[in-house]
Amino acid sequence: MKAVVINEYGNQDELEMTNIAIPEIATDEVLVEVKATSVNPIDWKLREGGLKDSIPLKFPIVLGWDVAGVITRTGSDVKDFHAGDRVLARPDLTNRGTYAEYTAVKQDKLAKLPENVSFEDGAGLPLAGLTAWQGINDYLEVQAGQSVLIQGGAGGVGIVGIQLLKHLGATVITTASEKNREFLESLGADQVIDYHQQDFTQELHDLDAVFDTIGGETLTKSFSVIKPGGKLVTIAGAIDQELADTKQVEAASIWLHPNGKQLTELVDLVSRDIVKVVTDSVHPFTEDGVKEAQAVSEGHHAKGKIIISME
Numbered sequence: 001m002k003a004v005v006i007n008e009y010g011n012q013d014e015l016e017m018t019n020i021a022i023p024e025i026a027t028d029e030v031l032v033e034v035k036a037t038s039v040n041p042i043d044w045k046l047r048e049g050g051l052k053d054s055i056p057l058k059f060p061i062v063l064g065w066d067v068a069g070v071i072t073r074t075g076s077d078v079k080d081f082h083a084g085d086r087v088l089a090r091p092d093l094t095n096r097g098t099y100a101e102y103t104a105v106k107q108d109k110l111a112k113l114p115e116n117v118s119f120e121d122g123a124g125l126p127l128a129g130l131t132a133w134q135g136i137n138d139y140l141e142v143q144a145g146q147s148v149l150i151q152g153g154a155g156g157v158g159i160v161g162i163q164l165l166k167h168l169g170a171t172v173i174t175t176a177s178e179k180n181r182e183f184l185e186s187l188g189a190d191q192v193i194d195y196h197q198q199d200f201t202q203e204l205h206d207l208d209a210v211f212d213t214i215g216g217e218t219l220t221k222s223f224s225v226i227k228p229g230g231k232l233v234t235i236a237g238a239i240d241q242e243l244a245d246t247k248q249v250e251a252a253s254i255w256l257h258p259n260g261k262q263l264t265e266l267v268d269l270v271s272r273d274i275v276k277v278v279t280d281s282v283h284p285f286t287e288d289g290v291k292e293a294q295a296v297s298e299g300h301h302a303k304g305k306i307i308i309s310m311e
Helices: 041-048 119-123 126-139 156-168 178-187 216-225 241-247 260-271 287-298
Strands: 002-006 016-019 029-039 067-074 086-089 102-106 110-112 147-151 171-176 191-194 207-212 226-234 250-253 279-284 305-309
Touching: 016 287, 029 086, 029 119, 029 287, 041 287, 067 102, 067 119, 086 119, 086 260, 110 260, 119 279, 119 305, 126 156, 126 207, 126 226, 126 260, 147 156, 147 216, 156 171, 156 178, 171 178, 178 191, 207 216, 216 226, 216 241, 226 241, 241 250, 279 287, 287 305
Parallel strands: 147 171, 147 207, 171 191, 207 226, 226 250, 279 305
Antiparallel strands: 002 016, 029 067, 029 102, 029 305, 067 086, 086 110
């Protein structure tokens, strides 16, 4: 099968289209013919070697950990999925990712893709969507009527997060550039703070929770706008526990855990038009197409998901 691989860490020039063997599947796995995948920051951060200690993988590495496609084969222990099923998943982190014509996925990571959701939308949902879902529901435990700030609302996680929070009945505040104000308000943001012109610490106070996707100084300053007893989660840095204790804030740095059941609930919201998958750009499954898609992600200016389409 065709796959885009890296044979060593480095820049986009390391991405190479080649032919490799179709993955063998375990008894609890299915083989998915990939129809679409997406680019996430973890892809190029791993390509550059920045994650080689925390995620040690053997070369050649097929990047990509979002998939939407059709099952072509099932393992003997798989009962709830069958050949021909349209599915989506955030597979486990292995060296056989989704920049390929086929990928293997464990059954507990799978969700069925509704007929009214496209492969491209399906591919844009798992990693960003599950990150938002778990941050909001599992860690922040947001309830109706609470006020929540999402740092970086125009990113993949922020876009889904705003919509999930609004669905839960929260008051949603987000930081973004002024050019994205109207877009984020259309998703349900009640207040958009232009981080170029406004200091969010001067605008906000006594929030119930903060979901941080930025890290650095933004993460540190976020503690000052949360009320005592409030919560904070970040996907972009380590928690200063001393600061959290001083501010009386329950804080955690979270890492996505692939979960088919949660993904099933999430894609149902997409099917019902409660959550929209926003696409920044679609790129062809070619060596140049994948390089271009990663370049867009590295530029940090994408509004929504960066999709690689096999069709």
